[in-house]
Amino acid sequence: MKINYAEMTNHLGSSAVRDILKITQGKDIISLAGGLPAEELFPxxxxxxxxxxxxxxxxxxxxxxxxxxxxxxxxxxxxxxxxxxxxxxxxxxxxxxxxxxxxxxxxxxxxxxxxxxxxxxxxxxxxxxxxxxxxxxxxxxxxxxxxxxxxxxxxxxxxxxxxxxxxxxxxxxxxxxxxxxxxxxxxxxxxxxxxxxxxxxxxxxxxxxxxxxxxxxxxxxxxxxxxxxxxxxxxxxxxxxxxxxxxxxxxxxxxxxxxxxxxxxxxxxxxxxxxxxxxxxxxxxxxFDLEAHIRRISREYKSRMRLLSAELSSQRWQEASFLEPRGGMFLWLSLPAHIHTADLLPLAVEEGVAFVPGEVFYSEQPLRNAMRLNFTHTRPELLPLAVKRLETALSRYEQRLLPL
Amino acid sequence: MKINYAEMTNHLGSSAVRDILKITQGKDIISLAGGLPAEELFPxxxxxxxxxxxxxxxxxxxxxxxxxxxxxxxxxxxxxxxxxxxxxxxxxxxxxxxxxxxxxxxxxxxxxxxxxxxxxxxxxxxxxxxxxxxxxxxxxxxxxxxxxxxxxxxxxxxxxxxxxxxxxxxxxxxxxxxxxxxxxxxxxxxxxxxxxxxxxxxxxxxxxxxxxxxxxxxxxxxxxxxxxxxxxxxxxxxxxxxxxxxxxxxxxxxxxxxxxxxxxxxxxxxxxxxxxxxxxxxxxxxxFDLEAHIRRISREYKSRMRLLSAELSSQRWQEASFLEPRGGMFLWLSLPAHIHTADLLPLAVEEGVAFVPGEVFYSEQPLRNAMRLNFTHTRPELLPLAVKRLETALSRYEQRLLPL
Known part of the structure; x- marks a missing residue:
């Protein structure tokens, strides 16, 4: 039977973030995509x-x-x-x-x-x-x-x-x-x-x-x-x-x-x-001293953010730009205009790293060359590897753009 | 500032049941109003x-x-x-x-x-x-x-x-x-x-x-x-x-x-x-053997329903009618047509018993002389007293209807 849904269902997108989380589940992928806090820090x-x-x-x-x-x-x-x-x-x-x-x-x-x-x-x-x-x-x-x-x-x-x-x-x-x-x-x-x-x-x-x-x-x-x-x-x-x-x-x-x-x-x-x-x-x-706990996790998240920031400040990333956040869970990375992060994502997932393409956060006229990186969920020792995998994906992406 | 709500808020009634629960909270009232299971039977x-x-x-x-x-x-x-x-x-x-x-x-x-x-x-x-x-x-x-x-x-x-x-x-x-x-x-x-x-x-x-x-x-x-x-x-x-x-x-x-x-x-x-x-x-x-638990609570609820039913079958209630339910949590009591249960409710609450007036369960053309009685939440030893209080409220209600 053909079900006649309400008009609103035509405006009900699925979450790109959750879709990405689904692809990455169970695989050996370092995900900087989700907005997840660190499990190991839960009280x-x-x-x-x-x-x-x-x-x-x-x-x-x-x-x-x-x-x-x-x-x-x-x-x-x-x-x-x-x-x-x-x-x-x-x-x-x-x-x-x-x-x-x-x-x-x-x-x-x-x-x-x-x-x-x-x-x-x-x-x-x-x-x-x-x-x-x-x-x-x-x-x-x-x-x-x-x-x-x-x-x-x-x-x-x-x-x-x-x-x-x-x-x-x-x-x-x-x-x-x-x-x-x-x-x-x-x-x-x-x-x-x-x-x-x-x-x-x-x-x-x-x-x-x-x-x-x-x-x-x-x-x-x-x-x-x-x-x-x-x-x-x-x-x-x-x-x-x-x-x-x-x-x-x-x-x-x-x-x-x-x-x-x-x-x-x-x-x-x-x-x-x-x-x-x-x-x-x-x-x-x-x-439970929640205020002390918040200070503790904030310190740890800051240190992870700094680590990610340091990796992204290396030579290879000189055409990228970002501002260090003063709190929270995300870093917003802008790449050169010719790089469409939604097209980069499948290559990145192949390389073993995931992020959210910036364009999904816009209702109109999206910026296509940005990505959201979460720094709270990934264990700090994996962050350098995550950035390295991202670099490899970027190299492959840029080679694709070269005329054959 | 005057807030301009969505049209839907004009169609958003509050639950009469929850409003009744609020009045009765903390008072010495036997409530047959809520649709609550018995706490003492929770596993x-x-x-x-x-x-x-x-x-x-x-x-x-x-x-x-x-x-x-x-x-x-x-x-x-x-x-x-x-x-x-x-x-x-x-x-x-x-x-x-x-x-x-x-x-x-x-x-x-x-x-x-x-x-x-x-x-x-x-x-x-x-x-x-x-x-x-x-x-x-x-x-x-x-x-x-x-x-x-x-x-x-x-x-x-x-x-x-x-x-x-x-x-x-x-x-x-x-x-x-x-x-x-x-x-x-x-x-x-x-x-x-x-x-x-x-x-x-x-x-x-x-x-x-x-x-x-x-x-x-x-x-x-x-x-x-x-x-x-x-x-x-x-x-x-x-x-x-x-x-x-x-x-x-x-x-x-x-x-x-x-x-x-x-x-x-x-x-x-x-x-x-x-x-x-x-x-x-x-x-x-x-x-946990949930099926055995369900049989246990069903037996207890049946026994409470039978007790309520027996009380409501006494002489005083000969003008009332109801069908014994074969399961669930509610008994639907119909009173003579001249009794409007919504008007009876405040008297009942004064007497120390609460129910839900039947009219709230209709979108149109409500039956005004019925009430919903819950038999699962009240301890069985209180059910006779609840019915007695309801009788007193009814007597007072009918006296009000007499010409002065």
Missing amino acids: AEAIREAYSRVLTSSPTALQYGLTEGYLPLREQIAARLGQQGMPVSAHEMILTTGSQQAIDLLCRIMLDPGDTVLVEAPTYLAALQVLGSYRADIQVVMSDHAGMLPEHLEEQLRTHRPKLLYAVPTFNNPTGATWSRERREQVVALCRRYGVLILEDNPYGEIAFDESPQAYPPTLAAIDRGLGGDPCVVYTGTFSKIAAPGLRTGWIAGPAELVQILAKAKQAADLHSSTIDQRALHELLLV | AEAIREAYSRVLTSSPTALQYGLTEGYLPLREQIAARLGQQGMPVSAHEMILTTGSQQAIDLLCRIMLDPGDTVLVEAPTYLAALQVLGSYRADIQVVMSDHAGMLPEHLEEQLRTHRPKLLYAVPTFNNPTGATWSRERREQVVALCRRYGVLILEDNPYGEIAFDESPQAYPPTLAAIDRGLGGDPCVVYTGTFSKIAAPGLRTGWIAGPAELVQILAKAKQAADLHSSTIDQRALHELLLV
Whole structure:
């Protein structure tokens, strides 16, 4: 029987990243493609103990729970956000299945087909997928190394009257870039003036390579809350990068009224996320020094980034360019314009290394000569080999381009 | 700032059931309202051990997992479905956050605003909410005690050319009713003839009070698969009622092509559900006799249902009517036509008992004089008191109706 799907299925791309992960699974390939944290750094023992305490204490952990999520965990997250300059209450927040679900639910309650959403280019692939699935009109705001360009943002706000601005302003996925404080203030001010909601997606913000928090600008949410009046920033974060992705626990915080509507949408979507995981996280945070753990993994990730950066700075790579990220999980490598990284990828996989071609992170007019390299998942001793394999693939690619 | 939400938010009701649960929380109220299984029957120790094994074995349990869900668990579910007459492979199935997410994802990939969906009346409230949120045109097919009426179904199929038929044909929520085999065959045959997909929602089917499986008709999915050719039934089930809701693990099985599209929609929605919970379930099923556990809880639930039924058969209730369910979690009580159960509810809560007014389970033309009573969550020794409180509330209600 011919199944007549909804129109949205025509706008539902698969994730290139996950497709690449599938090809590479089980093979002897060093993958710099996934956005995965390092398994060997997970606080596995502390997590195991946290589950054990939850599951010995009370059978209500196994019962249905609140759609909004386990209240004591929301209170802990609210306290952490307060320390980070974002005073929100547990009632201005719901817990979600990772921050991916936060993005999805916000789009679900905000977007009718054809509504405009402003994004950076490049930006988080799975956000583009969600926007596509709601048939949003995706419009790009031009950026430089310091963030969105205020003049272009204002032009886009005036021209398109968007519903939403989506951004990853800190240690961006895929570029690793971080907006300056000034640009943040300008973007928040402009969105307030035009009455446009901002979704600040901040999964990487705590993976900071500089140990002084003063080295980094405040979040858009902190700037927004600091201005008083109705907030315009909705903020999403996750434990996936700072604890473990398997816990599938993210959160979304915003105006109380909006959060209530999000909760209704979540109720329809899945009633609630795993209570067991949420309670285990709550138990973990009671006894485990998460802040020290974040410093530990950030140091290790910084050292891996530096190693990758050093390898990419060798003679062979003089035509490539990149900026060292100040945190997060990704390095964005630009190659000479004639190199199309999507065509390079099959050769690289043959050589035993994988990356994500930059073009998948664009809704339009993609840059074809860039790639996203993840430096957190691969063991450091393998990074030199990974770069060597990439070099071999590049040589083969360039030989192909020579006239026969 | 005035937030301009999507049109769908106007169609996003809150769950009356969850609202009632909120009122009753922390008070000395016997709640027959929720659809909760009995906590004291959860296999808590076996579940705790399963988590412990998962979390000591491998740190990959804490890493990102497949969108489709943990493959060994899908294989176990496929094997169980095979034993229940539904031969499906692990690749014709994805795991979801409870079966609620299965309903949501299927509607998401199937329904454009205005598409018609056929339902029973009354039917599962949260399915009506999902359908409402996708702005489906909900049309009712008339039923009797044996299921949907084939003549009316055919008329509705011809008139509305629906995209989907949604049903809970076994131990229905809220009525407890079970369709006859003949009606099942007729419904499947008609939907095949008209090329309409069926979503068979079967969360309760294994909570069967008659110990002989032959006492029950096959699922729509089993009948459909038995006919050969392209299947028209998409089937969803869950571990929430047979193991524990906190595990938040359901599944949806259907044509391979449709399941692939569901996986893409799930990827956008939340990347994947909790891997830790899925792996723990897999471990649980390896060593724990789930089938014996299901027989045990079914016996206990049957005994509670019989107790409630006996109380409701006393002199005072002679104007009420109900059919004893043959399984599941709910008893549907009809009162004389002049009693509006939504108005009775506040009095009942004052008396210390809660139920769900029948009217919330209808998309249109609700029956106002019925209520849904859950018999699985309340300790059996409290059931007589619950019914007594309900009697007192009814007396007070009827006195109010008397002319002063």
